[in-house]
Structure formats: structure tokens, C-alpha cells
Amino acid sequence: MRVQVRGIRSIEIEMVDPERAAMFYSQVWHLTEVDRRDGSIYLRATGCYHHVLAIHRAAGAPALRRIVYDAASRDIVDRLFQSVRGQAPQCEAPHVLSSPGGGYGFGFTDPDRCNFAVVCDVCDHEDCADRSDHPTKISHVNLNSPDISRAGRFLVDALGFTPMDHSGALTFFRCDSADHSSMVLCQAPWTTLNHVAFEMPDVDSTMRGAGRMRDHGYPIEWGVGRHGPSGNVFAYFAGPEELPIEYSSEIRQVDDSYVPRGPEFWSRPPGRTDEWGVTNPHTARWKRIQELFRYVPDAYRL
Ligand SMILES: [Fe+2]
CATH class of the missing domain: 3.10.180.10 (2,3-Dihydroxybiphenyl 1,2-Dioxygenase, domain 1)
Structure with a gap:
């Protein structure tokens, strides 16, 4: 096992x-x-x-x-x-x-x-118990890495993750869970946090959360849309001090029979950035804040 x-x-x-x-x-x-x-x-x-x-x-x-x-x-x-x-x-x-x-x-x-x-x-x-319009858990974390083959090998060899789909700069990794992926690596020039996703109990909660964020002066930086490989509905925001955060729901549920696919399978027509084709492309701010959050050096001891 x-x-x-x-x-x-x-x-x-x-x-x-x-x-x-x-x-x-x-x-x-x-x-x-x-x-x-x-x-x-x-x-x-x-x-x-x-x-x-x-x-x-x-x-x-x-x-x-x-x-x-x-x-x-x-x-x-x-x-x-x-x-x-x-x-x-x-x-x-x-x-x-x-x-x-x-x-x-x-x-x-x-x-x-x-x-x-x-x-x-x-x-x-x-x-x-789930509560409408309240996050249930951390759904996934996406990390930017200049060398995702090295970082991915560590997830697989040291921690037992299973490599899943890869699409564009992204590779997805599943652990002992039915969720399609709990970790995502993004090939990038930086070693920074790409974003943290909080799981909402349903799509309605993601939509209501997105509306509440707008009401409080936090515009949607990308979304609402549905991703391809992980299948989740997403809405991305810049939280306090520009932390990149996501409301997410309906992440794809899989078992060991799932067959991962590559970029050819997940490619979309030009200009389309989600499965539904309803969201605008992400904002310039969303891209910029993915360069900001570095890791605290040598803070590994609990
Ligand atoms: Fe995400």
C-alpha cells in the first residue's frame, strides 16, 4: 500500500x-x-x-x-x-x-x-456539518516553481502523491483522497505561492461568496468559471496584503481508475480560459500577485 x-x-x-x-x-x-x-x-x-x-x-x-x-x-x-x-x-x-x-x-x-x-x-x-456560503477546508494549494519536474518528483517520491493531468504550465497531484488534486505546481520563473483555494460546499456558495467579496471591495480577479483538469468552479481574489486566494467548489472526484491527460486533451479555443467560456481572462493584478508571496526561510521546525 x-x-x-x-x-x-x-x-x-x-x-x-x-x-x-x-x-x-x-x-x-x-x-x-x-x-x-x-x-x-x-x-x-x-x-x-x-x-x-x-x-x-x-x-x-x-x-x-x-x-x-x-x-x-x-x-x-x-x-x-x-x-x-x-x-x-x-x-x-x-x-x-x-x-x-x-x-x-x-x-x-x-x-x-x-x-x-x-x-x-x-x-x-x-x-x-457543511454550512451554506462557508468554506469547508483547504481544497488545494498551487505553488510556482522554476523546476516543477524536481518539485513534482519530491511530491511523488517523498510524499506518495500521484501525478495527474498536466495542462499548460500546470501539473496536478492527488493524495489519499477522492479529490482530483490537492497540490498543483506551476512552471514559473519564481519560487512563490501561486494561490490557496478554499473549498465551498456547492456552486451557489462560491457564487454568493464572490458576490460578498465584491460588496466588500474585493473584485473578482479571474472567474467565475470552471477549470478543465480539476473540474472545479473557481473565483479568484487578492485577499488582504495581496494574498492570492480562491473560492472553489465541485472539484472532480476520482478513484484509481482515472486516466490523466495532457495538454492536447485540455486545450481550448483561443481566448477561452474556462470550460464554460463565460469568464474574462484573469486581470493583470492576478498575475502580478503570484510573484509576491515568498517562503519564510528556514521555518520548517514545528
Ligand atoms: Fe485553484
């Missing part, structure tokens, strides 16, 4: 103004604050994970501090540590965690020096 993570549990960001960001993610984005500690703010979605977003104070520019994967058991954490430690530039041993939600896990960096963690046994929530 392949040893794999089963999705993205949370992301951690550094903001110049954490209070303003927390206000946005609770009142506009519809997450719920669950904890504060040492100046950091933790917010949950409606799913069971203790938190899906941690906001820390930035020492300099806003940045991505960490992406945290969820594992099903200590045995899987320990086995993933064995494969990661030989391939990661930096890696610490698994240990019991004292951060909000606790648990057991370890931190490491990938070949692009992005910080990751694999954790299990977190004190999660029992109330996890």
Missing part, C-alpha cells in the same frame, strides 16, 4: 497586519476564529480540522510560512518521515506538538525551500 498524506490540513501565513487579516477571514471570507496564542490567530472552516488558517505577524514582507498536510495515523507520519528525511533539504524528527490543536508530526522543506509539515492526532472538531 502506498503511504500518503490525505489532504491539506492548514496553511500558515505571515501578515504585516494580522488583526486586519483576521477580521477579513472571519467577517468576509467566512472562517471562524478558534484560538490566539503569542500574537498568532487561528481560524477554522466548517470541516473537522482544528484550524485551516494560521496568521502570524510578519517580520518583513507578507509571506507563506508553512503548508501542513494531514496524515491518518502516527504510523503513517513515521513512515513518511523515513522517506522524506532522505530527500528533503531540511527535516526534523516527528514529535508531540504543543501548537494549537496539538498532535504529532514533523516539519521539512521541499526542494524549493517551501516549509511543509505532516501531522496527525490533532484535537479536531466534532461539529463539522
